Amino acid sequence: AAITSAARLALGGFVDAIVTAPVSKQAMHLAGIKAPGQTEMLQELSGSEEVAMMLVAPHLRVGLVTIHEPLSRVPSLVTERHVVKQTRIVHTALVRDWGIRRPRIAVLGLNPHAGEGGDIGTEEQRQILPALEVLRKEGMLVDGPFPADGFFARYAPGVYDAVVAMYHDQGLIPLKMSSGNHAVNVTAGLPLVRTSPDHGTAFPLAGRGIADASSMQEAIRLAVTIVLNRRRHARRSARP
Numbered sequence: 001a002a003i004t005s006a007a008r009l010a011l012g013g014f015v016d017a018i019v020t021a022p023v024s025k026q027a028m029h030l031a032g033i034k035a036p037g038q039t040e041m042l043q044e045l046s047g048s049e050e051v052a053m054m055l056v057a058p059h060l061r062v063g064l065v066t067i068h069e070p071l072s073r074v075p076s077l078v079t080e081r082h083v084v085k086q087t088r089i090v091h092t093a094l095v096r097d098w099g100i101r102r103p104r105i106a107v108l109g110l111n112p113h114a115g116e117g118g119d120i121g122t123e124e125q126r127q128i129l130p131a132l133e134v135l136r137k138e139g140m141l142v143d144g145p146f147p148a149d150g151f152f153a154r155y156a157p158g159v160y161d162a163v164v165a166m167y168h169d170q171g172l173i174p175l176k177m178s179s180g181n182h183a184v185n186v187t188a189g190l191p192l193v194r195t196s197p198d199h200g201t202a203f204p205l206a207g208r209g210i211a212d213a214s215s216m217q218e219a220i221r222l223a224v225t226i227v228l229n230r231r232r233h234a235r236r237s238a239r240p
Contacts, residue, residue, distance in 0.1 A: 017193035063090035083131035093188035107144030
């Protein structure tokens with residue numbers, strides 16, 4: 001009910017952004033909510049065709065091609081069309097929400113060693129590489145597909161403005177390990193601004209006064225930043 005009310009307030013222009021607290025996906029489903037999580041619920045409430053889940057830390061931004069999907073389903077969802085759509089959403093968010101005029105994006109492979117030329121899976125050759133060609137023809141600065149382990153082992157902040165990972169844990173494990181509880185979840189592609197902490201409910205900590213609020217504080221700060229950047233982008237776009 002709180003998520004629904006917040007979405008209505010934002011879509012109606014009564015608030016500038018939403019910062020959602022963690023929810024239990026199991027509790028949502030027991031309550032009859034069909035959406036896999038808050039991201040997909042807000043997508044439905046706002047009527048958005050496509051959204052991308054992004055996790056953002058001071059040194060790294062990661063967008064996901066697939067979100068809350070069983071690992072067994074991921075390969076069938078990593079299609080040329082879907083990689084193109086999700087990367088476009090991340091690119092638009094970098095321009096509109098972070099004010100980056102010409103973003104550089106690194107795209108990861110799906111398989112170990114990015115498929116090793118087709119010896120360890122063919123999704124890179126059949127789906128991801130063709131998607132990158134489409135994006136390059138549109139003028140985007142995209143590189144890859146990179147082997148995920150080697151990419152993050154050598155990652156240097158500032159070389160890329162965002163990384164597009166193929167599935168949840170591939171991109172979020174390295175980000176959360178290195179973020180020091182300062183990462184923020186951002187839903188890109190929505191007409192409204194939505195951020196949230198990068199962690200779950202942590203029910204065992206409730207009421208004990210020992211939970212770390214750093215990620216929630218960062219989520220509030222980032223929501224304000226995105227609102228201001230969207231206003232600047234709208235003013236620039238409106239100039240003759």
